[in-house]
Amino acid sequence: ILEYVTWVDVQSYCREKFIDLATINNHPGYFEKLRGVKDVWIGLYREPWTLWSDSSNSTFTNWDDKQPNNNPAQQECGSLLAATGKWHDSQCETLYTFFCKQRNDIAVT
Numbered sequence: 001i002l003e004y005v006t007w008v009d010v011q012s013y014c015r016e017k018f019i020d021l022a023t024i025n026n027h028p029g030y031f032e033k034l035r036g037v038k039d040v041w042i043g044l045y046r047e048p049w050t051l052w053s054d055s056s057n058s059t060f061t062n063w064d065d066k067q068p069n070n071n072p073a074q075q076e077c078g079s080l081l082a083a084t085g086k087w088h089d090s091q092c093e094t095l096y097t098f099f100c101k102q103r104n105d106i107a108v109t
Contacts, residue, residue, distance in 0.1 A: 004095040007077035010041050011053055014100035020054040022099030024062070024080070037082045039090075041098040044078025046070075046089065054101065063087045 005013070007021075014021045021043030043053035049068060050058050064086035068075065075089035079096055090096070 004097055005041075006095060007041050007045075007090075007092040010098040010100075011043075014053075014098070018100035018102045020101050021052070022101045023052040023054060023056055023058070024099075025060045037097055039088075039094075039096045040080045040082060041096045042078045042080050042087070043099075043101070044087065046076040046078075049078070049089075061087070 011021050021041060023043050044058060045051070045053060046068070049061075052058055062080075062085060064081065064084065067087060068089035070076075070089060072091075075091050077090055077092040077094075079088050079090040079094075080086070080099075081088060
């Protein structure tokens with residue numbers, strides 16, 4: 001069963017049950033875990049898109065064309081489009097499913 005929650009709620013959940021929201025550093029294996037999923041929260045937050053939720057540096061990026069665009073305003077949380085694997089900035093209150101970081105792997109919940 002896939003849960004759909006806000007970015008802030010999933011950050012709390014991932015920190016409690018796993019390690020944190022997922023970080024993606026050129027990790028091709030995450031695509032295999034996306035079957036049946038449309039959009040997914042990842043651990044990027046607009047501060048200014050250089051840090052992951054766990055405070056590690058974001059050295060790998062996979063932004064979609066014209067992203068991040070902050071349109072409409074207040075798109076401060078990072079999401080991943082499962083169909084393409086590309087990243088978008090999204091409103092943090094949007095309900096998406098999510099990736100959690102568990103040791104050296106990621107879990108789709």
